[in-house]
Amino acid sequence: MARNKRIGFTLVELLVVI
Secondary structure (H helix, E strand, O other), X not given: OHHHHHHHHXXXXXXXXX
């Protein structure tokens, strides 16, 4: 579960970078 949450956070970071 922790890994899944980490992947979701990465996606959010990508959106923030754009």
